Amino acid sequence: MRREVLSYLACPNCASALQLVTVTHEEEDGHVIAGALLCDAGTCRFDVTDGVPVLIRGHVDPLKTETAARFAEEWTRWTDLREYYERQFLGWVGPVSRQDFAGKLVFEGGCGKGRHTDLVARFGAKAVVAIDLGESALIAFRNTRQLPNAHVVIGDLMHPPVRPVFDLAFSVGVLHHLPDPGDAAAAVASVVHEDGRVVYWVYGRENNEWITRFVDPVRKALTSKIPYAPLRALSAIPAAGIWAAIKLLYAPGADGKGPKNLPYGEYFSSMYDFPFDELHWIVFDQLVTPVAFYLSRAEVESWFKGPQFKDAALRWHNRMSWTATATVTRAGQKQAASVQSAG
Numbered sequence: 001m002r003r004e005v006l007s008y009l010a011c012p013n014c015a016s017a018l019q020l021v022t023v024t025h026e027e028e029d030g031h032v033i034a035g036a037l038l039c040d041a042g043t044c045r046f047d048v049t050d051g052v053p054v055l056i057r058g059h060v061d062p063l064k065t066e067t068a069a070r071f072a073e074e075w076t077r078w079t080d081l082r083e084y085y086e087r088q089f090l091g092w093v094g095p096v097s098r099q100d101f102a103g104k105l106v107f108e109g110g111c112g113k114g115r116h117t118d119l120v121a122r123f124g125a126k127a128v129v130a131i132d133l134g135e136s137a138l139i140a141f142r143n144t145r146q147l148p149n150a151h152v153v154i155g156d157l158m159h160p161p162v163r164p165v166f167d168l169a170f171s172v173g174v175l176h177h178l179p180d181p182g183d184a185a186a187a188v189a190s191v192v193h194e195d196g197r198v199v200y201w202v203y204g205r206e207n208n209e210w211i212t213r214f215v216d217p218v219r220k221a222l223t224s225k226i227p228y229a230p231l232r233a234l235s236a237i238p239a240a241g242i243w244a245a246i247k248l249l250y251a252p253g254a255d256g257k258g259p260k261n262l263p264y265g266e267y268f269s270s271m272y273d274f275p276f277d278e279l280h281w282i283v284f285d286q287l288v289t290p291v292a293f294y295l296s297r298a299e300v301e302s303w304f305k306g307p308q309f310k311d312a313a314l315r316w317h318n319r320m321s322w323t324a325t326a327t328v329t330r331a332g333q334k335q336a337a338s339v340q341s342a343g
Contacts (some may be wrong), residue, residue, distance in 0.1 A: 001032045001048050005151040008105070008129050011039035011046075012057050012161040018046070031145060052141050054154045055161035060133070063290060064156065067177055068134030070224070070288045071112065079139050084273065085115045091270065092172050092201040092323060094315070098123040100197075104167040107131075109157045109188045110174030114140025114150075121150040129162055131155040158187050166191050172201045176293045185303045185324075192328045200303075204321045205294040207264075212294050215286070223287040232284060239283040242268075243276050267318040300324050 009018050022036035035048040037055075047054050090098065102124035111117050111130035117140055120128045129151045130140060137154045144150035155161040157171070157178065169192045171184070178184040181202065189198050205212065223231060250258050250268040258269025271279065286292070297314060300322045304312035312326040 001035075001051055001053050002030055002148070002151060003032065004127075005053075005129065005153075006037075008127065008151070008162055008165060009037075009053065009055065009153070010161055010163045011041070011044050012055050012155060012159045013044045014039055014041045016040040017163075018053075018055075020048075021045075029145065030148075049154075050138050050141070051145065052137050052152055052154055053161075056133070056154065056156055057159055060156055061158075061179060063179055064133060064158070067289055067291050068132070068136075070290065071134060071136060071177075071285075079113055079143070081113075081115050081118055081143055082278075086119055088270070089116050089119055089172065092317065092321075093170060093199050094317075094323065095313075096168075096170070096197070096199050096325060101125045101128075101168065105165060107160070107162060107166040107169040107188070107191045109160070109169065109171035109184075111140045111152060112136050114143040114152065116170075116172060117144050117150050117152065118147065121147040125149055127151060129153060129166075131157065131160060131162075133157065157184055160187060160191050162191050164191050165193055166196055167193070168197045168199070170199045175200055176202045176295060177289055177291050179291060181293055181295060182299075182303050189308070189326075189328055194328060194330045196328050197325060198328060199323065199325045200300075201317065201321060201323050202300065203292065203294045204316065205296040205299075206316070207320045208294045211286075216292070216294075219287055219289070219292065224290045228288075231288060232280075235284040235287050236280055239276070239280040242283065243274075243279045246272055246274075246279075264318075264320060267320050270318060295322065297322065 006018055011018055016039045018037045018039055020035060021038045023032055025034040026032050031051050032048050033051045037046045037053060101120050104125055106120050106125045106128040108117055108128060108130035111132045113136055117128055117130040127149045131153045133156055137152050141152040153161060169188050171188050175181040175184045185200055192198055246268045249262060250272055252258060252269045252272055258265035300314060304326050308329060309326040310329055315323045317323045
């Protein structure tokens, strides 16, 4: 934890500022590795553990902690950062571009191993504050600790332990794994100042109906309960079939796009150069989680109804997922403050 992150953090219980009151270990690169934080109200104390502030309320929905723990298993095994992550990320958040992050104060809701934290910091963000509920945040810290503008926090996305000062907030691949994706989207928006932007990427229901009909029941009843080692072995079987199909049938054309006459043409083509272990992780990701919503266009659009947002736009990414962007209004900031006060 770099000390400068304190200017962006807030107590998840009372929303007051946090102060570093104890340092038991600090390293030469400027990181406090172990210590304690105290809120200005003097009632809440939090630890800094392995370089990461742990800013969690007293009670967290057990379903959220179980989901975070299940995902942390994969992030602690697939820890490296890869060159194609940038192309993948910009596809998910477009029309937001790398230039849109430059010089901005950025919030990331759900960071996993820090692959997007790393990118946004390298895009030239003034600072990026990334949170995750699971131990994967420790991996994200290790992957980004050399970047002076990257900060990682363990926290609950539903009660983000930050001040509403961010220019841009994004959440990629996270909201659909929370018990109420709409409430989670509102929580992410609550950290953005007036006229700041939000961008979300979530699974789409359209073109994925077969997953909700056939895969989801198996995931809920069986695979989300299987221990990690056998699930990794099990998920390698469909991953091998998908990887082989991609290599044989989904080579990008001269225009860089996939075959239009095959299912998931754009999506599978975008993964043509992925190694097998990345496909293995994607399949494992689908099977490991206790919660996965596939959201319709109408459901995602409903997040932006009312005066809290303007300039909302929705894009069907690879014909199987949704990217949503919007600008937060003053009414949105007032509502966020009211919700945080009530919480």
